[in-house]
Amino acid sequence: MYxxxxxxxxxxxxxxxxxSFGGKWKPCIIDAIDKGFRRPSELHKVITEATPRVIDLQLRELETAGIVYKExxxxxxxxxxxxxxxxxxSILPILALMNSWGLQNKSGVHDLQHQKKNRVICI
Amino acid sequence: MYxxxxxxxxxxxxxxxxxSFGGKWKPCIIDAIDKGFRRPSELHKVITEATPRVIDLQLRELETAGIVYKExxxxxxxxxxxxxxxxxxSILPILALMNSWGLQNKSGVHDLQHQKKNRVICI
DNA sequence: TCGGATACTGATAAATTTATCAGTATGGAT
DNA sequence: ATCCATACTGATAAATTTATCAGTATCCGA
Structure with a gap:
């Protein structure tokens, strides 16, 4: 880590x-693991926008933070x-709250530059 | 904005x-405003680690996001x-939850490199 | 022995966020 | 006329996070 x-x-x-879990992909990964996508290859399949390398780095940090463990x-x-x-x-309820707040407040996000992609999160 | x-x-x-409010100082600023520190100079006094310029930039973004308004x-x-x-x-409950989660999970943060400073947040 | 599938790593670059520095502008008091 | 306090801005640099690329290693089955 830096x-x-x-x-x-x-x-x-x-x-x-x-x-602990504020990174770009961490919430996404936590959610995906919770949904049963546990293997790196599975995670990559559902989080297609992130390369395996990036997912791996995030997993490593989540592991260090004691949020996930590996078998x-x-x-x-x-x-x-x-x-x-x-x-x-114990993070899941926070993610759920953040997600619902975000969905209720979509309107203010005037970021027209990007297309939507499929993501696991969005509970 | 970038x-x-x-x-x-x-x-x-x-x-x-x-x-919307995931930046380094945004939660802090939101909390401070909620506590009654409303003027830029006041905010700088309680968030000493951030320069006025930085606070100002964050305020601008919070304003754009419709989270604060100015008089x-x-x-x-x-x-x-x-x-x-x-x-x-409507963000305050989320901040409270994030804050309490963090405080309960201090132990995992083995970041020994920095000294603690005073901050407004930490509700 | 070679190749495919899976998991992982090192080195580096690109993107993004945050900080720094040197200003402008306003109004009143001295 | 000058200075102080307050709020703000432009340009740029530094820090940090995320992405890219090219690998290594293991096991098995053809």
Missing amino acids: QKKLPEDLECGITITMR TGSGFPLYTAYYLTEKGE | QKKLPEDLECGITITMR TGSGFPLYTAYYLTEKGE
Whole structure:
């Protein structure tokens, strides 16, 4: 992970929260895992816009943050699956709230430059 | 505002939410305004780590997003005050939830590089 | 032994956000 | 006329996050 130079208040709950799962793909990944897409290849299939590399980096950070954990089978084909920890599950209500707020407040987002894509999140 | 090149899913509630008040200082500013610090100079006094310029930029974006609005008196000294719109107020419960989640999950944040500072948020 | 499927990594570039610096403008008091 | 307090702005740099590209490694089955 990047070594920060600008200070951050780690006593602030919101800052901690943002650091923990505030990335571009993290909510999406948490939601997808919760829905049963646990393997990296599955995650990539449902989050098509993010490359496997990017998903992998995010998974690594979520793992470090104690939000997901990994189980590896040494069989064939290579099998890895990610699961939400208890901490990870405790995030779901927040995501649900954020999602519903966002949907209720779509109108203000006058960002006409992009097309919509399929995403897992959007609970 | 910056003209984005990478696509974003504006049908996703979470993405919209993040765009709306997901910046580094936005939650902090929203909280401070809610607490009655309404003038730019006041905001800077309680959010000492951010320069007036930065606070101003964030206010501008919050205004565009319809989260705060501005009232200007033409008296002396120059008087401007920002208030939360209804939409802005509807964010407060989310911030509270994020804040409490963060405080309950401090432990995982092993970011030893920074010292704590005073911040308004941390409801 | 080769190739396909899966998971993962290192190095680097591009995009985005945040910060810095040096200003402008207003009105009143000195 | 000058200065102070307040709010604001333009241009640019620095920091941070996200993406890209080209790999490595393992296992099995043809």
